[in-house]
Amino acid sequence: MALYGVLGDIHGNVEALEAVLAALDQRGVRRLLCVGDVVGYNADPDACIALLRARATQVIAGNHDLIGTRRLGFERCSNKARYSLQRTRQRLSQASGAWLRSLPSSLLVEGRLALVHGGVRDVQLYMTTPSHIRRNAELLREDFPTARVCFFGHSHEQRLYEVSGDEVEALPVGACRLAAERLYFINAGSVDAQRKREHRLAEFALFDSDAWTVEFHSVRYDAAATEAKAAVGGYRIVPFIDWLYTMRRRLSPT
Numbered sequence: 001m002a003l004y005g006v007l008g009d010i011h012g013n014v015e016a017l018e019a020v021l022a023a024l025d026q027r028g029v030r031r032l033l034c035v036g037d038v039v040g041y042n043a044d045p046d047a048c049i050a051l052l053r054a055r056a057t058q059v060i061a062g063n064h065d066l067i068g069t070r071r072l073g074f075e076r077c078s079n080k081a082r083y084s085l086q087r088t089r090q091r092l093s094q095a096s097g098a099w100l101r102s103l104p105s106s107l108l109v110e111g112r113l114a115l116v117h118g119g120v121r122d123v124q125l126y127m128t129t130p131s132h133i134r135r136n137a138e139l140l141r142e143d144f145p146t147a148r149v150c151f152f153g154h155s156h157e158q159r160l161y162e163v164s165g166d167e168v169e170a171l172p173v174g175a176c177r178l179a180a181e182r183l184y185f186i187n188a189g190s191v192d193a194q195r196k197r198e199h200r201l202a203e204f205a206l207f208d209s210d211a212w213t214v215e216f217h218s219v220r221y222d223a224a225a226t227e228a229k230a231a232v233g234g235y236r237i238v239p240f241i242d243w244l245y246t247m248r249r250r251l252s253p254t
């Protein structure tokens with residue numbers, strides 16, 4: 001039992017990851033859980049992987065980690081994601097690629113904390129509604145019968161859902177003590193905020209498995225530096241290529 005830093009959707013953004021790790025260091029948090037999408041979109045996949053490995057983070061694979069290492073295709077990607085992941089495939093070091101390929105698709109920590117990336121059985125599912133949570137709570141009970149909390153990512157929004165039988169309630173994100181007899185789905189948000197419209201803050205959560213509490217946090221980082229590196233490194237799609245990708249999809253839908 002421990003205090004965990006929960007994070008995900010880092011997407012090669014080393015400035016945001018460093019800011020989150022500094023905030024966790026300030027609080028004395030030593031154990032990290034990561035729900036995947038370590039790479040994609042931004043220019044520092046190797047540096048992000050090195051930071052996670054140095055802290056012995058427990059990490060699962062997200063869809064970007066699978067696509068970046070050629071274990072999943074581009075079929076369900078946006079044009080932006082597809083373009084940047086092609087760059088990731090070119091730039092990722094051999095050691096980073098091998099590490100990403102070694103990641104499990106899910107984890108069970110302490111026998112009661114499940115980690116998945118998208119849905120329980122679909123790495124590319126966006127769980128954004130109570131009905132998604134209701135369906136995935138059924139799958140969680142089948143696949144991880146001892147799990148009381150399911151940490152997930154992929155949708156890049158901080159969320160806390162409480163499940164009791166077939167009832168699903170979205171609770172406000174903040175600081176919350178969880179009920180022992182309920183099931184919870186928790187999205188700690190995204191470390192990478194480059195694609196967010198509302199803010200450029202790196203998000204994470206603290207989870208205390210002794211006190212059974214969760215806290216949601218966000219911190220500032222140097223988003224301009226991240227964006228400049230991504231542009232120079234060829235991770236940002238230009239409008240003409242965006243149009244070409246769209247045309248190609250229309251002519252030969254997959």
Ligand SMILES: [Fe+2]
Nearest residue numbers: 009037154156
């Ligand atoms: Fe993501």
Ligand SMILES: [Fe+2]
Nearest residue numbers: 037062063154
């Ligand atoms: Fe994802």
